[in-house]
Amino acid sequence: MRLIAPLTARLPPALRTPRAGTALAFAAALALPFIGRNGAFTNFLADAGAFVLLALGLNIVVGFAGLLDLGYAAFFAIGSYSYAMLASPQFGIHLPFWVLLFVASAIAAIFGILLGAPTLRLRGDYLAIVTLGFGEIVPQTFLNLSQWTGGPNGIGSLDQPVLFGYRFGFNPLPYYLMVLGLIALAAWLANNLRTSRLGRAWMAIREDELAAAHMGINTTSTKLAAFAMGASFSGLAGCALASKLQLVSPDQFMFNVSVFVLAMLVLGGMGNIPGVIVGSLILSALERFILPQTTNFMHNVGLNVDLTNSRFLIYGVILVTMMLFRPEGLIPSRQRNAELHAGQADRRAAAAEGELLTEVIH
Amino acid sequence: MALLTMEGVTQRFGGLTAVDALDFTIEAGSIVAMIGPNGAGKSTAFNLITGIYTPSAGRIAFAGTDITGWATSRIAALGIARTFQNIRLFGFMSAIDNVLTGEHARLHANLVDSLLHTPRQRAEEGAARERALAMLAFVGLEDAVESYARNLAYGVQRRLEIGRALASEPKLLLLDEPAAGMNPSEKRDLVALIRKIRDRGITVFLIEHDMALVMEISERITVLDHGEKIAEGDPAQVRSDPKVIEAYLGSPA
Numbered sequence: 157m158r159l160i161a162p163l164t165a166r167l168p169p170a171l172r173t174p175r176a177g178t179a180l181a182f183a184a185a186l187a188l189p190f191i192g193r194n195g196a197f198t199n200f201l202a203d204a205g206a207f208v209l210l211a212l213g214l215n216i217v218v219g220f221a222g223l224l225d226l227g228y229a230a231f232f233a234i235g236s237y238s239y240a241m242l243a244s245p246q247f248g249i250h251l252p253f254w255v256l257l258f259v260a261s262a263i264a265a266i267f268g269i270l271l272g273a274p275t276l277r278l279r280g281d282y283l284a285i286v287t288l289g290f291g292e293i294v295p296q297t298f299l300n301l302s303q304w305t306g307g308p309n310g311i312g313s314l315d316q317p318v319l320f321g322y323r324f325g326f327n328p329l330p331y332y333l334m335v336l337g338l339i340a341l342a343a344w345l346a347n348n349l350r351t352s353r354l355g356r357a358w359m360a361i362r363e364d365e366l367a368a369a370h371m372g373i374n375t376t377s378t379k380l381a382a383f384a385m386g387a388s389f390s391g392l393a394g395c396a397l398a399s400k401l402q403l404v405s406p407d408q409f410m411f412n413v414s415v416f417v418l419a420m421l422v423l424g425g426m427g428n429i430p431g432v433i434v435g436s437l438i439l440s441a442l443e444r445f446i447l448p449q450t451t452n453f454m455h456n457v458g459l460n461v462d463l464t465n466s467r468f469l470i471y472g473v474i475l476v477t478m479m480l481f482r483p484e485g486l487i488p489s490r491q492r493n494a495e496l497h498a499g500q501a502d503r504r505a506a507a508a509e510g511e512l513l514t515e516v517i518h
Numbered sequence: 519m520a521l522l523t524m525e526g527v528t529q530r531f532g533g534l535t536a537v538d539a540l541d542f543t544i545e546a547g548s549i550v551a552m553i554g555p556n557g558a559g560k561s562t563a564f565n566l567i568t569g570i571y572t573p574s575a576g577r578i579a580f581a582g583t584d585i586t587g588w589a590t591s592r593i594a595a596l597g598i599a600r601t602f603q604n605i606r607l608f609g610f611m612s613a614i615d616n617v618l619t620g621e622h623a624r625l626h627a628n629l630v631d632s633l634l635h636t637p638r639q640r641a642e643e644g645a646a647r648e649r650a651l652a653m654l655a656f657v658g659l660e661d662a663v664e665s666y667a668r669n670l671a672y673g674v675q676r677r678l679e680i681g682r683a684l685a686s687e688p689k690l691l692l693l694d695e696p697a698a699g700m701n702p703s704e705k706r707d708l709v710a711l712i713r714k715i716r717d718r719g720i721t722v723f724l725i726e727h728d729m730a731l732v733m734e735i736s737e738r739i740t741v742l743d744h745g746e747k748i749a750e751g752d753p754a755q756v757r758s759d760p761k762v763i764e765a766y767l768g769s770p771a
Contacts, residue, residue, distance in 0.1 A: 345633050352632035352639065353625045356611070360619045363608035370568060372595035372623025372686060381629060 178343075181430075185336055189329055199328040204440035205335030206397040211420040211436040212342045212429065213389025218418065219427035220355060221382035222362025224284040226414055227271075227291020231387040233409035234267050235260040235394025237298055237305065240404040243315040246306070253317035253399055257338075261391030268387030272380045279365075291414050295406040310405025317399050324399070331400040338392050343429055349385065350429070358382055412468070416443075419471050422478055425485025434487055443467065521546040521690055521721050522567065522598075527576035529562055529745075536562040538745040539576070544690070549712065549722045551732045553756075554742035555765060560725045561603060563742070564692050568600055569593045581689060595623035599683035600692035603725075605675050609668035613659055613678055616667050617650040620685030650685065657681035657711065673704040677711070684715065691715060693724040697731050709735055733757065741765065 189198040210232055217225045238260040242251045251259070275286045298305045305311065316324045317334065324330040349355045357378045360368035369375050398404050416439065424435020447463045447470070454461050463470065478485070524542040528535065537559040544550050552560050565571050567578060569590040577586045585593050599620070608616050625646055631639035654660055657677040662670055667678060676696060683691055693712070697705050705728065712735055716722050726732045732739060733753040741749040741756060743765040749756055756762055 348635045349632055352635070352643070353622060353627040354629060354632035356615055356619045357622060359611055359615070360608050360622075363610060364606050366570070366590075367602070367606040367608065368619070369590040370594050370600055371619050371682070372591050373619075374589075374591045 177430075182336075182340060186333075189332055195328065198332055200440070200444050202328045202332040202335055202400055203397065204437055204444070205332060205339055206393045206400075207417065207420065207440050208339050208433050208436045209335070209342055209393035209396065210390055210417045211424070211432045212339070212346050213386045213393070214417050215386075215421055215427065215429070215432045216346060216349065216358075216389070217382050217386035218421055219432065220350065220362065221358035221379060223379060223382060224280065225287045225383075225386070226284045226411075226418070227287040227289070227294070228386070228390065228417055229409045229411070229413035230271075230291045230294035231264045231268060231390040232394050232413065233294050233298060233404075233406070234387075235264045235391035236398040236404045236408070237311070237394075238263045238391065239395045239398045240311040240314055241304070243399070244311050245313055246304075246311045250315055253315065253395065254319075257392060257395050260395045261388040264391035264394070265384040265388040268383040268385075269380050272383035276376055276379055288411070288414075291411055295409045298409075299406040306405075308406065310403055310408075312403045314398055314402040314404070316402065328400070331396070335396050338396060339433070342389055342392065343433070346389075346429055354378070354381060416471075419475055421485075422475055423486060425488040428485065428487055431485050431487035435485065438486075439471070442470075519546050520544065521581060522723070523579045524563075524567075525577050525579075527563075527566055527573045527578060529559075529566055529571055530574045536745050537566065537573075537742075540742075540745075540747055542740060542747065544721060544723055545738075546689070546721055547716070547719065548737045549716050549724075549735055550738045550740070551736040552723070552725050552740045552742060553727070553729070553732055554748075557744075558742040559745040560742055561694060562745075564600065564694055564725065567593075567692065568598060591623075594686060597687070597689035598692065599686045599688035599690070601676070601679040601683055601694055601696060603694040603698070605672075605679055607667035607675055607679055607682070610666055612664045613654060613667060613670070614647070614650050614663045616678060616682045617653050617685045618646055620653075620682035621646050621650065623686055653681045653685050654678075656684070656714075658707070673700055676700065676704075676708075680711065680715075684720070688720060690721045690723060693722065693726075695725055695727060697726055697728045705731055 189201060192198065210228070213231075214225065214228045217223050217228070239253075239256050241247060242249050242256055242259065243253065244250075271287070271290050275283055278286060299307060302308075317330075318324070319330075322330070324334075349358075357368065357371075357373045358381075360371060360373060361375055361378060365375055368378075417436075420436040420439050421432055422435070423438060424433065425431025447467055451461065451463045454463070520543045522542075522544040524540050527537060527540045527542075529537040540559075540563065542563075552563065554560055562571065566573050567580075569585070569588050569592070572587045577584060579585065580593070580596060580598060583596065585596065588596075608619060611619070625642055627639045627642055630636065631642075651660075651663065654663055657680055659670075659674065659678055659681065662674065662678075667675065670678060676699075680691075680693070680696070696712075697708055700708060709731060712722055712724070724732075724736075736753060739749075739751065739753060739756045740747055741759070741762050743761075748761045748765060749759040751759070
């Protein structure tokens with residue numbers, strides 16, 4: 157926020173509150189596809205939106221509770237396959253999309269608890285390795301259970317969402333608007349959690365698990381709640397993306413997806429909701445537009461370099477650079493602290509004035 | 519009335535007996551201290567009381583409940599709070615959030631309340647913030663409400679840690695070397711603060727190396743050496759006990 161602070165300082169105070177910022181960002185997001193009037197761009201926004209949901213979910217596990225999860229794509233897979241199996245010709249089940257949003261989130265949350273339970277005694281590196289394993293096992297399982305999951309071909313012809321008789325069809329716009337709504341919901345819930353008894357317990361565990369236990373925090377159930385909440389967000393993302401692509405297949409949920417989402421957190425600022433959203437959008441744009449366009453440009457000027465092939469190298473360089481120069485992310489959560497300190501200075505000034513007044517009165 | 523009772527509590531780590539058949543009682547409403555040379559087993563005794571270790575033998579009872587083998591979080595919720603020898607605050611949380619976390623066991627918001635910020639949650643949270651602000655004022659941190667704990671000065675961190683412990687409304691407060699690293703003026707403030715805490719009806723049990731402070735403030739002192747209790751009594755009795763003098767100064771050659 158330090159980057160933006162000089163700009164926002166000129167705004168009237170009413171527009172400087174987080175609430176105004178959120179409303180402004182939401183309005184801009186709502187207007188984007190209508191300004192762009194470009195199908196490919198709207199399509200990108202809808203896909204990127206699903207990844208914002210994933211990043212918000214992973215942020216609860218990694219950013220709030222400090223549990224390093226390297227297999228988060230597994231929950232995304234479980235959410236997506238839940239939708240695919242319950243809204244496709246695969247088993248002839250066609251439950252409504254809006255019901256499945258909740259069902260898929262609940263299923264993902266249950267798997268979050270199932271994974272969380274045996275790993276709770278682990279910390280740091282060990283937890284990361286076990287979640288990494290889970291992230292490998294889940295897509296492999298979907299690959300091998302071909303009589304139910306269609307194996308490597310996945311499940312196709314998924315139902316499209318219908319809202320008040322309007323079928324979403326193949327136009328990306330309604331999907332984008334829906335995803336935007338889900339992001340608003342997810343960000344609101346995540347922010348509520350952050351400023352609640354549960355959110356404080358997560359952060360206490362992140363900071364010092366032993367001290368947290370001494371506050372009467374049941375670290376076991378609190379960590380399970382983090383896994384469950386994080387996983388449930390990926391259930392929303394899974395439904396949204398699966399219904400838009402109308403296809404799920406195991407290769408959408410490999411290890412690189414887990415790393416991609418984690419990189420969004422590192423880039424944007426772990427634990428900070430606006431930061432995570434921005435980081436997620438930047439990496440999605442890099443993947444979809446910036447790298448291919450730059451490659452095209454280089455081809456045009458006669459350089460035969462394909463940046464899209466070395467995108468993981470580029471992400472790696474970005475992450476290492478961030479770690480070296482700005483480990484707290486682009487928009488770190490310390491922002492809040494800075495804001496509040498400013499408020500404190502105001503209060504102190506006011507208090508000093510008050511003292512002067514009382515002196516005068518006496 | 520005995521608030522805390524330890525009966526024959528023993529803690530072995532492999533071949534080492536850190537605490538050996540310790541019998542010990544704390545009366546409700548008192549200020550008591552445990553002293554002894556380094557490695558005497560004082561911190562281990564604290565860790566046994568708060569459930570970090572389960573004793574190898576013996577039993578611990580608190581306010582009439584047998585808490586031997588209980589989980590730390592359960593013991594804390596029952597009314598035992600503590601501070602740590604090396605301060606263990608939640609560094610990247612504000613002072614008030616540290617204190618609010620201390621209130622955890624006294625708050626009731628469940629997952630749904632936390633997710634949706636229900637009216638019930640808002641009311642509870644508002645009251646909790648009021649209490650937390652009052653607590654910060656009580657320990658003298660009214661000017662650092664929103665500062666990250668890690669950015670506070672050392673002596674201030676010590677007071678915040680006490681405030682966080684008090685926020686859980688404990689019956690018994692354990693202070694592990696609260697005066698360590700403090701200058702004389704901070705120590706005087708600490709003595710006053712501990713007395714104020716006791717005046718709130720909270721029993722205080724401290725480990726401390728600063729003998730002047732211990733002698734000034736404690737009503738009863740227990741002396742530990744090599745995991746065994748070698749003396750017990752009021753400051754005057756302990757000060758003149760030959761075993762204590764020997765443990766601290768070494769036996770004459």
